[in-house]
Structures are given as C-alpha cells and as structure tokens.
Amino acid sequence: MYRDSKLRTITKTISWRIWATLTTTLLVYLFTGELKTAIEVGLLEMVAKLLLYYFHERLWDHLSFGKREFPGFVLWINGIPRSGKTTVAGLVYKKLKNRKLKLQLLDSHDVRPLFPETGFGHEEVNTHIKRVGHLAAMLEKNGISCIASFVSPFRESREFIRSQANNFIEVHLDNDPETISRFDPSGFYDKARKGDFQHVPGLHFPFEDSVAPELNIDMRSKTPEQAATEIFQYVKNRFEL
C-alpha cells in the first residue's frame, strides 16, 4: 500500500499552480487584451485554487479506483551447476530494480534459513524445489516478483511451480560440463568426475530439459551480461515496463 505524503501533495499543488495560473493569466490576457485584469484574475485564482487543489489531492489519495498494482512474476533461472545462474540472476535483479519493481532474489543462500539442509537425492531435490516454488508463489500473490536461481533438473517440479504461479517465466541457461570445465577455475566437473561430488545433474544423471521454456539461452556463445539483457528485454516487453 502506498500513500502520498503531505509534502508530496504540497509540492504537486505548487507544481500544478504554476502551470495553471500561467495558463489562466495568458488566456484572460488574450481574451480581454487587458494585462492588469489578466494578472489580477491570475492572482485571485492562485490563492483560491491552492487550497482547493490540496484537498482534492488528499481525497483522491484515499480512492483506490484505477490504481493498478503490478502483477508480479516468478522468473525461474535454471541450468546445470556452474552454468552461470547466480551471476545472471544478480544482473537481471539490478536491471529490474532500476524499474522500481518489488523484487525478491531467491537462491540457495536466501532460502537456507527457511529450509533445513536438503540432500541432493532425486526425491529430496524435487521436494526442495517444490517448496521454493510455494514460497515464490506466495510472494508473487502479494505483488512481489521473484528471481529464483536453482539447479532444478526435474521437469515435474518445474511444472509444479508453473502451476502454482500466475506468471511463470522459465529461463534455461544451456551449457554442458565440457564447455564449463574449460573456463571454470574451481574445476567443479573434474572433481565431480573423480567422485568429490555426487548426484550432479548433467553428469551423473540426465538434466531433464523443458519442452518449451519461455527463454532458452545458449551460454556457450553468450556472456552473462548478454543473457541478462535478453531476459530483461523479455520481461520488459511482456509486462510493458
């Protein structure tokens, strides 16, 4: 809920009065040809209308008619580990924040205090992703758009979230372990192959691609900045930002 402060109303009143009184004075002058009369009517109008306008504004501030709330969306950024989800999500967040949207970034870090440590088995990941989806839908319902970046390899849980949200936007950052390994200083996939990490989607078990994600971005040929711009443009066009 937003309410105008009295300072806003006063400033707006003065802003309007300058334009309105100048117009009135000009009109009376053009109409009568008398500069003195024009200025006198202008001054008189100024005094009378300042108060009237102020109270008209305060009244309208309490009428919700025609105040449209931005609907909110769930932007679901998905991909195999190290595909660039967190980086891209951060960049999209910054771009959208400039548009004064209500936004909540959701990633493992944000939701860790909410959910107990979750394992990486099929069932556990599926349940965890669904829980995050419930949370995102609750936020969206209240007008808060979410940018969520999670490794969500199972079609079932993604379709569940789609069914919960009003405006679900699935973004798939397409990449493969070989390409990522070439640029990844942490050597995640090399370590995973040696057995340091288990249950890695795209390596130990298939990552279930979506049939029709809203956006499919090939990260082999795009920088995170380019990917973020593509996502931002999609959201901007879809919601007429």
Next chain:
Amino acid sequence: MYRDSKLRTITKTISWRIWATLTTTLLVYLFTGELKTAIEVGLLEMVAKLLLYYFHERLWDHLSFGKREFPGFVLWINGIPRSGKTTVAGLVYKKLKNRKLKLQLLDSHDVRPLFPETGFGHEEVNTHIKRVGHLAAMLEKNGISCIASFVSPFRESREFIRSQANNFIEVHLDNDPETISRFDPSGFYDKARKGDFQHVPGLHFPFEDSVAPELNIDMRSKTPEQAATEIFQYVKNRFEL
C-alpha cells in the same frame, strides 16, 4: 508498485475540472460583476486546462517522491493449544483487510507446504518457529504485513523473530487448560492427559510467558471478537491507519 490507470487519470481530471472551473467562473463574476465574461473565461479555461491537467497527472504518476509505502509488521498471535489463536487471527485479518493493507495470514495450514512435517519436540518446535519467523521477516521487508498464529512456547524463538522483524507485535492469548476444557467439545486436554497427545505446552511442559508482549489478552473473560477488536485498535493506533 502501483501505477494510475489512464481511466483513473481521466476521471480525476474531470473531477478536478468541475471544481476548478466553478471556482474560476465564480471569481471572475465576483471580480467583474459580468456574468457573460465569467462564463466565457470559465469555458475557455475548461478546454485549456483539461489537457494540461491530464499530462501533469501522468508525469507525477512516474515521480516516486513522497509516495510512502506502508512499513508492514509481524503480528505474532501466541498461546497454548485451543486458546483461540486461529479464530482471533482470522477476525483480525478481516478487519485489517478492509483497510487495504497487504496481508498474509501464516498458520500451520499455510506453511505446511513450505516446511516438511515437523515434530513437536522442543528443538523441532524451536527451529520451526524460527523458520516461520524468517519467512515473516522476508514478507515484511517487502511491505507485506503478516498475521501469524502458532503455538510458540519458547521465549528464545519468539525473541529471535523479534530481532528479525522491523515491527514485531507479540500478542499473548492468555488461557489455561482447565478453562479451555470446560468449553472445548473436542476434549483436547482430556485426551492429552490420557496420553493421546504428547509435548503439549502448558500441560506436559511449561509455556514460557513473555516478559512484555505488546498485548496480553485474558481469553477467560473475552470473546474472540473482543480480542480481535483490541488487537485491531492497537495496530490502527500504532500505524495511524
């Protein structure tokens, strides 16, 4: 984020023009004593100002200066089982919803899909309540006020939530198993005494009262409606609704 629809701006423009042009016409008439001139100036002003006002409104709709967002709060309704928390929370929700606040009701039912089934042991309840607190604080941070009703017998977890929220309002619905048993057709406490329920605070282990809850309501002498009214009045006064 709220934006004015064009219909709102058009309606507001017409509303203003009626008042403004009537004032102008009256002033010119009082000033010149000529009815014809007064009406002519009024008509001329009406045409010119309609457009000017419309665009002035559209411009100001994009200025966020002085648009104050309601801060949000976490209203934490607490008490032993069957003390009336859910009923009171529902009534408060209805009263506040009429004030066009952004509100989210949080109770076991709402958060069950978010959190896995949680047991009733000390540690488990403590952790669960803290998680709900995290969620409530996340909602509050985004301008959504929460009405939460949970059996939260441990001072530690309540103080944790107080530390997370900006505006934490603790309401204690004071009652005792003996009084509740007299009016409870489900016979909850009788069953609990026979061993059907374990870990019941106020019966099997002490319910840790708060030192200074914002509101302490004696449910032995008040109806849920009276309790809800008391809570509503507190919120209304504190946030100048």
